[in-house]
Amino acid sequence: MSDNNKDISRRNFLKRLGGGTVALSAAALPGCDLKRNPVSGESVTAQGDIPTDKMTYRTNPKTGEKVSLLGYGCMRWPTVSEGVARDGEEEIDQEMVNRLVDTAIEHGVNYFDTSPAYCKGKSERATGIALKRHPRDSYFIATKLSNFAPSTWSREASLAMYHTSLKELQTDYIDYMLLHAIGMGSDGMREFNHRYMDNGVLDFLLKEREAGRIRNLGFSYHGDIKVFDYLLSRHDEYKWDFVQIQLNYLDWRHAKEINPRNTDAEYLYGELEKRGIPAIIMEPLLGGRLSKLHDHVVSRLKQAEPERSVASWAFRFAGSWPGVLTVLSGMTYMEHLEDNLRSFCPLKPLTEEENRFLFETADLMMQYPTIPCNDCKYCMPCPYGLDIPAILLHYNKCVNEGNVPESCEGEEYRRARRAFLVGYDRSVPKLRQASHCIGCGQCAPHCPQSIDIPAELHRIDGFVESLRGCTFNRTNVRPLKRNET
Template sequence: MDTKNRHAIGRREFLKRLGAGAAVSTAALAGCAPERGPAADGTSASGEIPTDAMTFRINPRTGEKVSLLGYGCMRWPTVGGDGPDADEIDQETVNRLVDFAIAHGVNYFDTSPAYCKGQSERVTGIALKRHPREKYFIATKLSNFAPSTWSREASLAMYRNSFRELQVDYIDYMLLHGVGMGGGMEEFEARYIRNGMLDFLLAEREAGRIRNLGFSYHGDIRVFDRLLAGHDRYRWDFVQIQMNYLDWRHAREINPRNTDAEYLYGELAGRGIPAVIMEPLLGGRLSKVHDHIVARLKQREPGRSVASWAFRFAGSYPGVLTVLSGMTYMEHLQDNLRSYCPLQPLTDEEREFLFATADLMMQYPTIPCNDCKYCMPCPYGLDIPGILLHYNKCVNEGNVPEDRQAENYRKARRAFLVGYDRSVPRLRQADRCIGCNQCVPHCPQNIRIPQEMQRIDRFVEHLKQGTL
């Protein structure tokens, strides 16, 4: 599809290409209430989940059998819900999720000192400690993002604290966290080279306290290429990349600082380095797609969830060791287990169908927020992820009115404004942004957050005044 014409395509022509016809959902006429909890759109699958059918991949260096579904521990449930003020993690619910996952074959759990406001390693360790150590693999990270943690002493303290929090004497999979994010090569040198931390971690691997050493990549391709060029020295055991059917060929188009997953996976596969996949759903965006896209996917496979297409895509590549998913609710866990117990790999024709679907999805001007919350807390109290997710949800449901002459203008206007006040408290909305830019370096998706806040605030004001 011609990139120059992608955003100029008319609605009628778009629907014609989409082929949704009468199957298009009427959910776009519903209100735009927040949807940060379990899916409420009927897009998840159902049915019994076998306990002995998990698809496993073999770690080529250790021979370990790793579950194709990995548990991402960045979005554990909280006692106070999932709002910006929720702090206390619900340990009992975490325990139930971990128990159910292990009972159904999941054995890879990915956490970080930075997740869940610093609580993820502790609650993950508590949940896993109740199971035999040989039943699971723990992945964690040296998440020394802040300049105050770049010193050798601070980085060593973070590393050693991970062992205490997780209650283990070795780490199965250790990652340099967020390589290429923010300051590029200069930041990477400060975080891992000049302080001697990479050499230290290599020595820890030799001593057996780290079983596998790798890095997670975000953003600056020069860092990715340099680390792979040094593979003979570092001997990376795995690399974590963002990969899904939208980012496969559209990552750079969404944001010029990102890299298409097709290139990242190809470079790893060519060197025989296993890939660990993060963001298979783009922070949930590929499970909350535009209603027309839902209709297209459900028309093709009525019995499958929308999310299952993304998980099958990621899992169908043989160089993938495991696919991470931040499963906050039992419903999420069960649906993903259905995709991998066992995996039904995509056919070539199904893969092309998804690539065509990705092309169509690019018609919708959503903001690439993955709800990772790295931008939080905002010093001025904004709920940045809540604002962006509400905007994206309304785009996907057709509730972002373009002008007053549009047929559904009044309905869409009301849905956007009412949903905005319901999902984001007034004192946390976009009008509170002063453009301090403190959030920008922390965003893995390189979103220009202050500009987006100003744009959304102007849009809201026009809607309120009826001048759009």
């Protein structure tokens, strides 16, 4: 793409979004009985009962077991106040967790993915309570050795974390054990060695697999490609049973453009496929960003598949690759679960034409890229009380909805300005807004996407001040390119 094309106007951007390589109906959408996704606000078509015997399964090549193509990610369990258990400040709604797990199992979901780090340490316990009510051979438990902090790098601390997982999950074996977030940090190889090699923890896990207390051993990859390539180069020795990667239609070819430390999913998946290693997929929605698209993209997808949600395109993309064992989704609400069940009961694989359509959509989305925040909340808590994810997600929402005005003279400036500022004050309390960031940098090392969080917060704060004072600064409109300073 030429440099001139990188700075197309929003009007031309929207004009290009109106067309595409897929022949779409120009007719108005038929009348539907719609309800709203409680998180994305997306209209979801009510389609009646979901079949309980149509789940698509993939076969684990090592064990021959059938794994549901939809996997339940247990990072976002609901709380009693109907929120999401991410900060650890609220009690998990165990009754609702039980209902969600029961509904998932009833419809064929049998893979449940958790971690000691999820819900500030509460996810494994809630997951274990819900699953214990079902026969142990009716589901697979995946958890992780999440020894991120240097205080957990010792052999004693890491093994204690492993044994605590078994206790919290109320089981004497783990079906899928992961070395968690390999490649994170400023020096991925150095941290990998500290966490798993120097202390003998990887050797311990390999012996646990030999003993049968771990049925499948793999790792989840974030960031430093040297670590990914190194671990695959030793596949003959370690015999990885699976690897968890981030894969979606935006990251397929644009991950490195979004963040130079990331690697395109096309490469990651291809390296696993060459070796016959099953892929577990995380972030098929990029932390929900692919369900909160620009209105023109939403219209485009809805014209192609009126009865399917926008999110279903991303899930079908991830599930259509044959080397994928399961696609994880963090489903907080029953509406999430029901919508995803419709995508996988059974899966309708994407055609080559539909893949081209999504790749073109991704190319167009990159003209106005959002900040690559996946709402994992690893940057929290902020020592100065900022709600970092809420700030970044509000900015992304406004980019997608066209509420980031280009200039004071723009024809939509007043509407967009009001939408941005009013929405900002409603979604982020004033004392937790970007203006209070002092640039201490404590958040940035914990970000799996390697976002320069202080720089983004200061940029957003400058943009907000421009809107409030109408001293507009054009450079604050778009996210900072990763190769800019």
